[in-house]
Amino acid sequence: FSDGILPNEEVIDQLIGTPQELLFTVLHADEYQEFERIDLNQRWLGMVSLNASRLTAMIDVPDDWEVGSALLRTAVQADCPRAIISDRRMGGGAIAHVQSEISAGQFTRQKLKEMPAKRDNFLNRFLLRPLTKRGLPKLWKQASASKYLGIFTIFTGASAVLAAAFAYPIISLILLFLGSIAQFVRGMMVEFFSDVKLRDWPGLTLDFLATTGIAVLLVQASNAATLVPNLVIFATLLGHLLLSRKGTENGRLALATPDLRLFLLILILAAGFGQISYGLYAAALYSGLFLVLERYLEKKSPEETALEDG
Template sequence: MKLALISLAKDDLDGQGPIALLPLFAGTLLDLQIQAAQRIGCEKFVFLCPATHGALLQKIDEMKQLGFDAEYVRSPSDLVQYASEQDHIVYLADGIIPNDEIIGQLGAAPQELLFTVLHAEEYQEFERIDLNQRWLGILSLNASRLVAMIDIPDEWEIGSALLRTAVQADCPRAIISDRRMGAGAVSHIQSALSAGQYTRRKLKEMPWGKDNFLNRFLLRPLIKRSLPRLWRKKAAPQYLQIFSLVAGLAAIGLATFGYAIAAIGLLFFGSVAQLARTTMLQFDGTAMGRDWTAMGLDLIVAASVAILMLQASDAVTLLPNLVIFALLLAHLLLLRGVSANCRFALIRPDLRLVLLVLLVAAIFGPISYGIYAAALYAGMTLVLDRYPAKKPTISKDRRGG
């Protein structure tokens, strides 16, 4: 069994408490380390903390309620009690976050590894092993070697003791190159300042994929700017979820009384809130199954627009309007099956873009005009996506003919 050892022995440079409890994203740095350990395949979690902290105890209680095996220790002698000789230890030092490549390496078959970097001035914060290498705070070690730590003094730092044990056992070393370090192979967070720098770097690297112009140039940049503030509220995803559903239900009421502009505006902002919630969960690494909130909001939008269309129709236009509305829904469903990397992704309509078209139509005229325009727009996008790309031809001169 793989056992994760995560250190909370060092305080941040500002003296506010353990580095691992620094706020980061929707939780703490410790949350990211736990997620990394889970991806490595660790089934048991032991937190190394010389002093008791309420936040750590609360985190351990939460993990136990979710079915995880989690404990904390204060000294090397306590550590030996939680690991058997058959276990394999993965140690993460204070403030250390490995990237996906190192996580994948640690997630393979258990092997002893000491992660190091060649000595250079920019790596002064890492502990030196010898004249040539420094330790990156990541260690994979057989638990049977903990026997050598039973008699060490309690005031010794467990991480340094593990390092000495690994070096004396001549464990293989995985040397991380300067290029990989520059690409973020190992992040070392020591203060609120470095935590903020890490957050900004991750936001900059956030993969958006191809998206339409509304999301790409307006909504996603605004969400990206808002994420650091949203992360300060742990319940922000729940608040966004509630807002999107309440806005949708309120829109149905407004549509029933004929307030088209207000109803569509609420639906638009509710959809933006849902997009922000989805982005937060994806960035935090939260596993998402089927998003029932998004599906519910889609149904609410369809119901609200249908009510507004019925109110804008008379006996003559009702049937044509229903047909066009059905075509619009069919087009949107078909567009969801189109790859995100399609050639015309920049103009591909989604729920928010369609609502914006309907909002403009409601401001300047009957909403039925907006439904016609949105259906035509979505249909043209489908046609363009299925139109075969023109293959480059090779002239006779270039072929040598």
């Protein structure tokens, strides 16, 4: 009922769980004065789960009433079960009360600080993710930013395929690299939105366009003797990418995880020397070694891993 109340996932799970009726409160203290006091010892945190039958009590309330406060009053009078959020949980960000630009900024900074690193390699973790975090507060203020980033991702991918068709390898690879960065930013931007769980069509489209563009470049850079081997190695590289995406989160080799941006960077460097095929070989070798080492570490016993770490 209260405006600006933003609970974390733990509180939301508690809210939709049992019992069906639950009034969220905090013990009375000076630091919680922005919350409404409901008795001598507790303040209401702006959230309550009630049975719809409570609405029948509104019949006996005078005409001049507000739904939220009236329902709260009937719940308190009926001794509705309460869930007291401890000071420790409040300090950990269980409830955020956003009432002003200052509190909104504090909430945003806290969310950015808590944003998980996930399965980031060194390029994402030390360069792209820190830079993106700085720009996210401004992007979140633009309602259409996510849509425009998705459009930019598809546009750069299509332009890259066109550039590859006209035999401009460096331009094509740079466009794909920029598109993948835009998709990375978009993925971080919607990380706390509900649509993050939906199918990522811009990302899937970029993957298809990147595969097409690089395949065109390989055909142009190959002769009759090297075309088939290059395409086989390229297919192997694509398989490595798919397997690396299914790896464990925060593994011991997380910083070395291969992804599209890292491989595009390798291909750009190789194309700069006019040897895009060598970049393909280096990328395939890198991804293959990564998968072998990752599988080897996964098969090792916990005791061996603990001894090495110790």
